[in-house]
Amino acid sequence: MRTVGIIGLGLIGGSMALDLRSRGFADTVLGVESNSVNACAAEKIGLVDAVVPFDECIVRSDIIIVAIPVDSAIRTVKLILDRFQEGADPPSSASLRDRITANAPEGVSAPSWKDKIVIDVCSTKEQIAKATKYHPARKQYVATHPMAGTEYSGPWAAQPGLFDGRACIFADAEESSPKAVKTVGELYDTLNMRPIHMGSAAHDVHTAYVSHISHVTSFALALTVLEKEKDEKHIFDLASGGFSSTVRLAKSSADMWVPILTENRDNVLRVMDTYLEKMKEFRDAVDRMDEDRIRTLIAEANRIKKIIR
């Protein structure tokens, strides 16, 4: 009998809920969702067995997945680790003890506090690593980044199989208990993800260089096309598959991306500056009608073919 609690029933949380239950990793999936419309939708769609209050989710779940934007996730993971600590070592204050233990429904045996695990799934890892590094319950936290998603958000965007065959990064796994890492490994194995281990600082460098810059270039492309091409009908008519795929990420939500870009500011700035240089170089070659230079730049860019199929 394993209960998984998911804080945040959006694209990632909702998609995890679907596969973890249907593939037998969890017997029960509980959800916590602060947006009442999304909470209602998640229950109606059947993403989770029940949407419950935060405290009840912490008491009843063996594994808690925090799937909300990175700024809120930092606060929430710390709060959950506090609860783990308080539950394992109950405080003398009767009211706090009551709050911690009274939320388990009648007849449901809550898992041991010391065996509970919390996971985050954020796209930046260094700030959350710093914020939790010295927490007494740190070993019960596993920092992960499942590298999957679409440009859509909310419970309606959840889909089965979203993670199949993708990479999942485990950041600073040595800070977590081996038992917790093993269980979380099984969780991602259920989602058919390839585990990759790296430090949280390295994670933020590499994701800025590969993933975050793609979003920024796509936002800038959308802004450019919307400014230059005032007539939306022309955009619709002339959007071949090429434009659609290049601009796809520009549909991504500000709630998710503002925190990522600010949390990972230094790395993102570094790669944006290189991007601006490359774009400028390309522009100048076109300006000079320097066919040889344009050809060389395109041939260099084509090398990506060998890496990404």
Added chain:
Amino acid sequence: MRTVGIIGLGLIGGSMALDLRSRGFADTVLGVESNSVNACAAEKIGLVDAVVPFDECIVRSDIIIVAIPVDSAIRTVKLILDRFQEGADPPSSASLRDRITANAPEGVSAPSWKDKIVIDVCSTKEQIAKATKYHPARKQYVATHPMAGTEYSGPWAAQPGLFDGRACIFADAEESSPKAVKTVGELYDTLNMRPIHMGSAAHDVHTAYVSHISHVTSFALALTVLEKEKDEKHIFDLASGGFSSTVRLAKSSADMWVPILTENRDNVLRVMDTYLEKMKEFRDAVDRMDEDRIRTLIAEANRIKKIIR
């Protein structure tokens, strides 16, 4: 009995060959391919009924589709219009007359020179329009741009259904004979394309603003990631679906894109400059950690959702 000749058996020419024959528009599809490896492949794959010399293709075909990069296409369309002219009004020189008429195989009745049509499928239209504007056989030429494709090239990239549901631009159709436009309309109708009419100059502005800029941003993204992320394994591991779709166009061939970017230099430069401004604005907001500004920029970019689904 209709014969279609296709000059250039790459992604576009090859895909047209497949659908025009299988859907009954052409009884016979002839191909011309200067690259001998590609010619051999096109015959083996069965894209065309026969790969033939250029002159034979012109003599035997009712409709000739020029599907080669835009710089060569300009020369080739002019040459074909010259032949139409020479065929309709045979020159006194015996050797030239022989060259024109002698290429029809025994027993094959060649279509009338005055009824033949030539089409190009280039991504820029203004230069080719200028180059052909005063040609005596101009009415037999229909300038089109089927807005479909993939990042792959060559006969191996050809696929059935490539054009289904996409837009096809007819540029300066008033310069062609109504009969030719009607026949070419039927051709693209067979490919399930939506016809859109515009002038060649407007075409080049709008495609720069929507399509050409997407390719340039994608080339620059590939160059950036390849420079910043020296370890190809990291690129492979961290390439989520988002990066893959944004960088997809960076696999496009220099042979096709160098001529497009130089032919359409002024429009491309204009949109690149706007893009550089937008990127710089985004960069500065991240630099200042100006969350409100980043949020506003992303929300503006999100408007693309309403146009491109």
